[in-house]
Amino acid sequence: MSEVKIAAELRTEFGKGAARKIRREHKVPAVLYGHGTDTKHLTLPGHELLLALRTPNVLIRLQGDGINEIALPKGVQRDPIKGFLEHVDLLLVKRGEKVTVEIPVTVTGDVIGGAILDQQLVTVSVEAEATHIPTGVEVDVDGKDVGYALHAGELALPSGTTLAGDPEALVLHVIGAPTAELPEEGEAAEAGEGEAAAAEAAE
Structure with a gap:
């Protein structure tokens, strides 16, 4: 730097x-x-x-x-x-001194179509030499599918940089797209009957 x-x-x-x-x-x-x-x-x-x-x-x-x-x-x-x-x-x-700083986590690439990337951490705490602080850490998620997860301890940090935070902290994971819940067959029938009864009462 x-x-x-x-x-x-x-x-x-x-x-x-x-x-x-x-x-x-x-x-x-x-x-x-x-x-x-x-x-x-x-x-x-x-x-x-x-x-x-x-x-x-x-x-x-x-x-x-x-x-x-x-x-x-x-x-x-x-x-x-x-x-x-x-x-x-x-x-x-001072030169050669270690300091603890927050660096940004940058994500590149696209996950599998239909999946959603959920990034939990946008920065991570690291220890680095004061005059060689990295600008950030990059994570490639191209082609990752539902179920993929990356923890802080698995980040590929630049040489001379070590993680200062919790290695088990979740950085990001890939989840499935939410689907709308359809009513059960019986519930749909009951709803239809209720609407019909309401319409008759209105008449």
């Missing part, structure tokens, strides 16, 4: 008023923490950060104000109405 370089400024003013001022300048307040270091309060450029966060588990290279660190987004707060970034938590990471 490539790194995205973003200019960082150390922040010395705190509180809601200071945060609003930062946002008016189209910037985003952030904190950087991890490895037992003191938490750093930062200001980051809003547009560049927004573009970077479009990539899941993006690695951000923070540079400026004596800072030259790699970080992984761990918490993103957005305005619930307008959607702009309000605050970001960044976890300090």
